[in-house]
Amino acid sequence: MPAPQLINFNWTSVVQLLMFLFLMYVMYKLLYKPFFDITEERKRKVEEDLKEAERARKEAEQLRAEMEKQLKETRQTADEIVSRARKEADEILNEAKNRAKEEAARIIDAAKRQAEMEKEMALEEVQKKAGEIAVALALKILSGVLDEKAKKDYLMKMVEKELGE
Numbered sequence: 001m002p003a004p005q006l007i008n009f010n011w012t013s014v015v016q017l018l019m020f021l022f023l024m025y026v027m028y029k030l031l032y033k034p035f036f037d038i039t040e041e042r043k044r045k046v047e048e049d050l051k052e053a054e055r056a057r058k059e060a061e062q063l064r065a066e067m068e069k070q071l072k073e074t075r076q077t078a079d080e081i082v083s084r085a086r087k088e089a090d091e092i093l094n095e096a097k098n099r100a101k102e103e104a105a106r107i108i109d110a111a112k113r114q115a116e117m118e119k120e121m122a123l124e125e126v127q128k129k130a131g132e133i134a135v136a137l138a139l140k141i142l143s144g145v146l147d148e149k150a151k152k153d154y155l156m157k158m159v160e161k162e163l164g165e
Contacts (some may be wrong), residue, residue: 127163130162131162131163135155135158135159138155139151
């Protein structure tokens with residue numbers, strides 16, 4: 001019995017091997033190479049996108065920091081404006097209060113002077129009326145007792161005395 005051959009070598013096997021190699025070559029050219037090219041292109045694109053995303057992230061971070069700085073400056077400016085406005089409002093209020101106090105004092109002084117003048121006029125009027133009444137009363141009392149010359153002298157003394165007071 002002859003020894004069994006593990007590999008049977010014939011022309012069919014050679015043709016099949018050549019066909020297999022040809023098929024591998026065609027598949028490599030038509031499928032594998034374009035597939036690997038597409039995969040490589042995709043890998044390169046992803047890497048570029050990652051770099052672009054990192055650059056955009058850094059730029060966004062920088063812009064955020066810049067915006068925060070501007071916001072802080074704007075808040076400081078706004079606080080300063082509000083502070084100045086409050087200070088000016090307080091000054092205007094104090095000035096208005098002072099003017100109102102001065103105006104009130106002026107009005108009170110004018111009213112006091114007016115009241116004093118009216119009081120003096122009333123006193124003069126009362127003194128004049130009192131003098132007239134005193135003269136009239138004295139004339140009635142003295143009309144029967146004294147003569148004309150004595151009446152006049154007495155009345156003059158009374159009027160001088162009344163006006164002196």
